[in-house]
Amino acid sequence: MVACDDRAAIHVNGESVGEIPQWDLPFSLDVSRDVFPMVVAVEAQNFGGPGALVGALKITASDGAARETAARWRCSATAEPGWNLPHFDDGFWTEAADVTPSGVPPWGPGAGVGLERASPLWLAPPARPNETIYCRWRIESPAFRP
Numbered sequence: 001m002v003a004c005d006d007r008a009a010i011h012v013n014g015e016s017v018g019e020i021p022q023w024d025l026p027f028s029l030d031v032s033r034d035v036f037p038m039v040v041a042v043e044a045q046n047f048g049g050p051g052a053l054v055g056a057l058k059i060t061a062s063d064g065a066a067r068e069t070a071a072r073w074r075c076s077a078t079a080e081p082g083w084n085l086p087h088f089d090d091g092f093w094t095e096a097a098d099v100t101p102s103g104v105p106p107w108g109p110g111a112g113v114g115l116e117r118a119s120p121l122w123l124a125p126p127a128r129p130n131e132t133i134y135c136r137w138r139i140e141s142p143a144f145r146p
Helices: none
Strands: 002-005 007-012 014-022 038-046 051-059 067-069 072-076 131-139
Touching: 002 007, 002 038, 014 067, 038 051, 051 131
Parallel strands: none
Antiparallel strands: 002 051, 007 014, 007 038, 038 131, 051 067, 072 131
């Protein structure tokens, strides 16, 4: 699940899978049948005021036990060729920094429903208005380990 203030395009392993049209409508996707390693890549846009990106992976085992893992985003102000593909080396990209705990102003408790345990993230310094930030999260495996 991913949410973004203000708007975002979502890619998985280079394929467009959806959009987040506004900050309070998180995007959910089922990755249970996808190929790993997997990259969830986001073209995030901020149109003014505070901007943030938040994401989490909810893993459910066959016995029904579940856990959530916060996303570990790496971000850049530049989209390099292949940035949204698993083989891309993002080692020179910046790790996104926690902006504030989820549910705390300016986003409040209604933002990122289903993402209550994940902190909103962004680059430091924050994106300027009308700037696009490119972020990626590499997921090695959906394996559940209690």
